[in-house]
Amino acid sequence: MSTTTTVPVRTATPIPPKREIASTREDFPILKRMIHGSPIVYLDSAATTQKPEAVINALVDYYHQTNANVHRGLYALAAQATDKYEGARAKVAKFIGAAETEEIVFTRNTTESINLVAQSWGSRNLKSGDEILVSEMEHHSNLVPWFLLAKRTGAVVRHIPILDDGTLDLSKWNERFTNRARLVALTHVSNVLGTINPIAEIAERVHKHGALLLVDGAQGVPHMPVNVATLGADFVAFSAHKMLGPTGVGVLWGRRELLESMDPFLGGGDMIRTVSMTDATWNDSPWKFEAGTPNIADVIGFGAAIDYLESIGMNEVRRHEIELTEYALEKMHAVDELEIHGPADSLVRAGVISFNHSDIHPHDLSTYLDRKGVAIRAGHHCAQPLMERLGQNATARASFYIYNNREDIDTLIDALQSAGRFFGRR
Amino acid sequence: MDDGRNDIELDALYRDTVLDHFRSPRGHKTLDRIDLTRDGYNPVCGDRITMSVKLSDNAVEDVAVNCKGCVISVASASMLAELLPGKSREEALRLADAFKRMMHGHPPPPGLDIGDLDALDGVKNFPVRVKCALLAWMTLIDALEEAEKKGDAPDRSTTTE
């Protein structure tokens, strides 16, 4: 084989022209499916979003054209795979306004990103009696890693309660945030209530006392412009699959000096600089945290998801969700049997609406709606402490994304009304 | 569009008998003596049940159940409370086994009196709801089996996982 042979590679899909949000639905092949004989109305994007053709194609293209292991081979394919993988890192960095590309660590999901901080930062920096502050609206993935860390170190986990309107009770801040607090771990947006927390204001309080702020961005980054330069957090964790990307990719953003001061997470290939028979030295961040062959294809697919979101613009994504949320809240308030949880003001809430029907258990509602083609979530949404606070074993939840429209909400309302008649029959 | 078929399956899941048990659950009472008690929990949906059993001569004299959950789990618990009094331990376990098998598509053995349970036959077409129907029965099985092992009331709880 001649050394000058080059591998034919389709050039990276150029960033598509500005996309109208109203027409994005066409780009999602799955939304053309029928479920139980009805066109699918997908209202569970808070769990995971659907994927546009561009993301699916990026995965297929990668395996057709570029597949090779990254950071290792000296041949053209490996170099191209590495470029695409690292190129996706640069896209993520730009997307969230990170100062440096090296501040982006790829993980499997939000959960792993939070566990990484608990392990690599927490084990070294916390001692017995130190405090970690969380909130009553956290997802289990922003609670359990801290409980585990507390067990290992003797640290204590305290929490900020919420008010009846679904916002944080900041009047309890001074009582709960003591001078032993070392870390506050807080969600940007509640996956149940939709509440958008005032991160910048909280960051100021946290930093005044020299503590750190980790933000669970799983429901924030996908749905509104988030710029880590102004957000005020020290760490932000989020998942590709909740923002049009493939499953199996998460991000941890951390301020560079913090990442550099932290211990590795897992040990193995790629995360080392040198290894002897008894010891090793670490690679630089972020590779120090990415042991073993990473999820190359899905990271590249995530890059395509970011291109897609940027072609719409995150301001537009947010504007669309505010509009849909207002429309849905108004329609839902008109159904007497519904109790709607979370803030009333759509400017402090995202496109997530949890509710209970006075006569129908969320599980029954979800089964019924499914047969009308409407996919909603029912359960505790991995937020059992919050369920307790709401006085519910479970709630129903509808959540929106770019491909949802008013007709989806009309279908939901019709189905809710017919469910009321069905279960109320005598 | 085949709304027709969906409506038929929904009707078969939520029969009138089932809704009736849901609206006025049997066995919602306090026993004058409790020999076995056990809690059950479905971690997927948060449904909870508390079951108490009064025994006499190795038979179930009476059962109290308190189930907080969906139509299917509440109705199934109510049917259990209606069926069980007077059954021997073995009969109770045989009934539980037959119902479990029914939920996986096997008809109950001929001649076995399954009371209203037959109205829950439609659940088998909704696999994700089978756990709801089984919550009360798994709790019963664990209560009876644990009691057999230890000779007294257990303090653990049952989950559908």
Ligand SMILES: Cc1ncc(COP(=O)(O)O)c(C=O)c1O
């Ligand atoms: C607020 C919040 N945090 C964390 C997670 C966990 O995300 P993942 O399952 O991708 O780790 C979720 C998703 O369910 C979430 O909504």
